[in-house]
Amino acid sequence: MSLKGKTALITGSSRGIGRGIALKLAEKGARIAIHYYRNRTAAEATLEHVRKLGATGTIVQADVCKPDEIRRMFRQVRDEFGTLNIFVSNARTEAPTFYEPPMELTLDKWDTAVDSQAKAFLVAVREAVAFMPNGGRIVAISFAPGGRFGSWQPWVAMGAAKAALEVLVRYFAVALAGRGITVNTISPGWVEDSVLNSLPEVFQNGVREWQERGWTPMGRLGTPADIGNAVAMICSEEANWITGQLIDVDGGASLVDAHLPLEFQGIARPTHAGAA
Numbered sequence: 001m002s003l004k005g006k007t008a009l010i011t012g013s014s015r016g017i018g019r020g021i022a023l024k025l026a027e028k029g030a031r032i033a034i035h036y037y038r039n040r041t042a043a044e045a046t047l048e049h050v051r052k053l054g055a056t057g058t059i060v061q062a063d064v065c066k067p068d069e070i071r072r073m074f075r076q077v078r079d080e081f082g083t084l085n086i087f088v089s090n091a092r093t094e095a096p097t098f099y100e101p102p103m104e105l106t107l108d109k110w111d112t113a114v115d116s117q118a119k120a121f122l123v124a125v126r127e128a129v130a131f132m133p134n135g136g137r138i139v140a141i142s143f144a145p146g147g148r149f150g151s152w153q154p155w156v157a158m159g160a161a162k163a164a165l166e167v168l169v170r171y172f173a174v175a176l177a178g179r180g181i182t183v184n185t186i187s188p189g190w191v192e193d194s195v196l197n198s199l200p201e202v203f204q205n206g207v208r209e210w211q212e213r214g215w216t217p218m219g220r221l222g223t224p225a226d227i228g229n230a231v232a233m234i235c236s237e238e239a240n241w242i243t244g245q246l247i248d249v250d251g252g253a254s255l256v257d258a259h260l261p262l263e264f265q266g267i268a269r270p271t272h273a274g275a276a
């Protein structure tokens with residue numbers, strides 16, 4: 001599964017899951033455009049990793065909430081690479097820009113969530129396909145549970161924005177099928193070395209313990225490399241018949257029934273905390 005000779009742009013690849021995706025695509029031989037918003041030092045660190053893997057790359061900057069900046073970013077990638085084989089829409093604004101329960105959510109926060117996901121994807125895909133050869137790959141990174149459930153109240157704006165993103169994926173998949181360009185969603189479960197690590201420790205520990213108990217049947221959180229592997233697979237030549245799909249990459253978390261205690265389902269596991 002080689003991506004030698006391919007070019008890829010991954011938004012939000014300065015750190016977190018985006019960095020994990022950039023490194024996996026670089027490992028497979030792709031030339032990488034690393035995108036950041038404010039954290040140039042982190043983007044430079046990603047580029048250094050990319051080079052250590054024997055690949056080449058460049059750095060681009062944009063606020064994905066601003067269509068003009070998205071267009072400028074794609075112009076820069078086009079000037080540097082000439083063609084774009086892979087586009088991964090991964091960037092997500094910081095939690096305080098959208099995190100509010102439905103009854104208090106301001107319209108500004110709603111707009112930030114939707115602009116950064118659905119509107120950004122709408123603008124970006126049209127820019128990308130203008131210099132994407134037939135057989136290209138487009139991947140959206142979602143958090144599908146946020147769009148399916150209603151219980152994590154302050155996630156409402158991002159949940160709705162991700163749901164709209166997932167719908168766009170299906171429409172673009174059909175629109176671009178004639179050119180052999182596939183468009184898919186990857187939905188990670190909770191991942192280490194991501195936004196999670198910036199949240200209060202009690203939240204982080206609660207999430208880890210919950211997954212280890214069995215809510216993720218594989219008993220651990222994901223890693224950026226796990227998500228990078230899934231993206232690399234969907235970007236391979238061999239995945240050319242898979243389009244418009246949402247793939248949960250979550251160690252089985254999306255398969256667990258929330259209506260029954262884990263013990264009744266026969267999947268409860270001792271946690272580190274419990275075992276200590």
Ligand SMILES: NC(=O)c1ccc[n+]([C@@H]2O[C@H](COP(=O)([O-])OP(=O)(O)OC[C@H]3O[C@@H](n4cnc5c(N)ncnc54)[C@H](OP(=O)(O)O)[C@@H]3O)[C@@H](O)[C@H]2O)c1
Binds near residue numbers: 192
């Ligand atoms: N973390 C998880 O467990 C998890 C689970 C499921 C899905 N996801 C999805 O995976 C993706 C990455 O999540 P993450 O936790 O790895 O993210 P993260 O560590 O919080 O990193 C966010 C990335 O987005 C960039 N960014 C922030 N605001 C931006 C803006 N206005 N315009 C453009 N770029 C902006 C950041 O750039 P700077 O470095 O320059 O600030 C950074 O590269 C997101 O789409 C998220 O919804 C995450």
